[in-house]
Amino acid sequence: MVETTGGFTSAGLTLEAQTLTLPSLTVADALELGEIVLQLGRERALPIATEVRIGDWTVFHASLPGSTSDNDSWMNRKARVVLATGNSTIHERVLAEEKGSDWYAATGFSEDLYAIHGGGLALNVKDVGFAGVLLVSGLPQIEDHLLGVEAIAEFLARKGELA
Secondary structure, eight states: OOOSSOOOOOOHHHHHHHHHSSSOOOHHHHHHHHHHHHHHHHHOOOOEEEEEEEEEEEEEEEOOOOOOOHHHHHHHOOOOOHHHHHHHHHHHHHEEEEEEOHHHHOOOOTTTOOOOOEEEEEEEEETTEEEEEEESSSSHHHHHHHHHHHHHHHHHHHTTOOO
């Protein structure tokens, strides 16, 4: 597999996920997180769609101008990866690249239903663990992932949880 992930490492992505642990993930939290992504997208005129899920329940969904129904398909495929692994989609991709393995063959998951492309982020809650998924689709995969990271960091900063 060719390296396509901008120099991320699985160790660095694991640390990132630990750093971005949420204090809670209520419906109100999911809506606020989705609104942060939406605000960033609007400010930058990004052609994105975004979702926030608690477990597999879609609590927030929005599509900005320039996004298409294809983005919904991508988000569903990314969500399946995060729900199956508890890791971000980019983490799964980087791990496969580091191992030199075919993720789809190794997991038995179909590429038609699963996508190890950046933009699916696990939402982990302190003292709970994996609780949901933040999805961003419409940009190159690294940018999808980084926008999600930025939104979670902003959410944590608003909660006084991130310096």
